[in-house]
Amino acid sequence: MSLTRFTVTGVRNLHPVTLSPSPRINILSGDNGSGKTSLLEAIYLLGLARSFRSTRLLPVIHYDQQACTIFGQVQMADGRHCNLGISRDRQGEFQIRIDGQNVRSAAQLAETLPLQLINPDSFRLLEGAPKIRRQFLDWGVFHVEPRFLSAWQRLQKALRQRNSWLRHGTLDAASQAAWDRELCLASDEIDGYRRAYIQALKPVFERTLIELVELQGLTLSYYRGWDKERELNTVLASSLPRDQQLGHTQAGPQRADLRLRLGSHNAAEILSRGQQKLVVCALRIAQGHLVNQAKHGHCIYLVDDLPSELDEHHRRALCRLLEDLHCQVFITCVDHELLREGWRTDTPVAMFHVEHGGITQTHDHRE
Ligand SMILES: Nc1ncnc2c1ncn2[C@@H]1O[C@H](COP(=O)(O)OP(=O)(O)O)[C@@H](O)[C@H]1O
Ligand SMILES: [Mg+2]
CATH class of the missing domain: 1.20.1050.90 (RecF/RecN/SMC, N-terminal domain)
Known part of the structure; x- marks a missing residue:
């Protein structure tokens, strides 16, 4: 399964954005503080209804906004699509929707969107x-x-x-x-x-x-x-x-x-x-x-700051293993040059640049 489209509003410093990621490899690069981890956090929220950075969700909401909302369209293994939505406002109101229905248990989200997080923690x-x-x-x-x-x-x-x-x-x-x-x-x-x-x-x-x-x-x-x-x-x-x-x-x-x-x-x-x-x-x-x-x-991998702590040999070995999983992967890094090369020619790789909370796609996986 993979996220075919998702929309993020009111999460940390991110500007409202809709992305159509690659079903396989997605590379997000940008300077420190640009919003890369925040984007992974938004996807994580969609799959688990909680954050990996703070125990409470209030800090996740953009300072100037009343609520944070994430929608995602997931393509399931059998080809069907499923629509997920999650929102949390400043008053603590919390909503999870799957295909238009309100659901109460986060287990149902986890079932639909299995996520694996690898980060500096x-x-x-x-x-x-x-x-x-x-x-x-x-x-x-x-x-x-x-x-x-x-x-x-x-x-x-x-x-x-x-x-x-x-x-x-x-x-x-x-x-x-x-x-x-x-x-x-x-x-x-x-x-x-x-x-x-x-x-x-x-x-x-x-x-x-x-x-x-x-x-x-x-x-x-x-x-x-x-x-x-x-x-x-x-x-x-x-x-x-x-x-x-x-x-x-x-x-x-x-x-x-x-x-x-x-x-x-x-x-x-x-x-x-x-x-x-x-x-x-x-x-x-x-x-x-x-x-x-x-x-x-397939589960979806979120790999925050992949190159950190790794030399080139190990970085490449890790990328190869992630590629061979045939899963959708979101990788963040500061310098995209480190991850641009080395993928198999038939692997769809999309690249995004993150700057001051704005995200622009610099390479489309369909090109
Ligand atoms: N609730 C919030 N509202 C607005 N900005 C925030 C909020 N929480 C954190 N930030 C800011 O968002 C920025 C992005 O952080 P982060 O996603 O961790 O960056 P990166 O992973 O690219 O280094 C940081 O500069 C941080 O100060
Ligand atoms: Mg970060």
């Missing part, structure tokens, strides 16, 4: 809290396993119930035991989906990584959130006193993590920023391949 996937890696993992599972979402929702409900019981103890023992059974069932289901996903991801990740960088001995493994030798209900029973003391459940899929190690070390502690970036790119590109296999649709 991406190293957090390795260095940051487990939550970031769980989000990465669950993005993949969500897109390849249709049963995941409902299992995840059941888990959240059972977990809220248990945590409230741990804090206030208001439920009778029989009811709480029933909730715990539900918690364990949902947990096992989620663990099964995640495990199957990682098993499929690993070989694709390893193949992708070799194309990008040589890192002997880098391993990816999955921790399910509780002891792999024991059933969750046994673990819950033995950790009950501590859970009661803390007021929340310690073991379970809400504690799952991915581990990237180089020999006996945590990879994040050894790799350079450039190497970290390449590992993250390999992980995210591998996810794109799995989504392609599962849905015959």
Whole structure:
């Protein structure tokens, strides 16, 4: 799938604009502060109903405007078109529309417009809290396993119930035991989906990584959130006193993590920023391949400041992998000369120049 047209109004410093991007490679260049990241942010908003730069959406709205609005026409894998719209005003009014219908859940947007973001913050996937890696993992599972979402929702409900019981103890023992059974069932289901996903991801990740960088001995493994030798209900029973003391459940899929190690070390502690970036790119590109296999649709890549931290050899290797995904890619950079050459002749490449919030197309992919 790809964005065939999109319109952005009231986002950061961007002037109102409508773009018809290439279904494959789109390069946006411009000086610092011109609005490149803001454009990627607008696309991200359309796909996830949130920003990657701020937790709140108010800062995203242009200082002089009352609201920000993004419309996009998406061409689906089967050729159909789907119209997405999202807007947020200063009063906090928030609207998501899919084909003219109001929708409440952002999951539906994510389903229609699967996005992968690679930006200068991406190293957090390795260095940051487990939550970031769980989000990465669950993005993949969500897109390849249709049963995941409902299992995840059941888990959240059972977990809220248990945590409230741990804090206030208001439920009778029989009811709480029933909730715990539900918690364990949902947990096992989620663990099964995640495990199957990682098993499929690993070989694709390893193949992708070799194309990008040589890192002997880098391993990816999955921790399910509780002891792999024991059933969750046994673990819950033995950790009950501590859970009661803390007021929340310690073991379970809400504690799952991915581990990237180089020999006996945590990879994040050894790799350079450039190497970290390449590992993250390999992980995210591998996810794109799995989504392609599962849905015959394609996710869209947003790569902010692609050249940063990378030498020419690695930059080219990354561009080649992105090109070989056959996905729509939006790449930003300061100097477009670094990315102008090297694409295959049959790959449609569109180029845009961003200046003081205005965007002009300098090369049409159809030419
Ligand atoms: N809400 C806003 N309204 C208007 N301008 C903004 C707003 N938020 C940020 N800006 C400005 O938008 C500009 C573009 O930022 P950005 O997209 O990050 O640039 P680039 O990625 O091209 O370096 C910055 O100069 C910033 O000061
Ligand atoms: Mg930027």
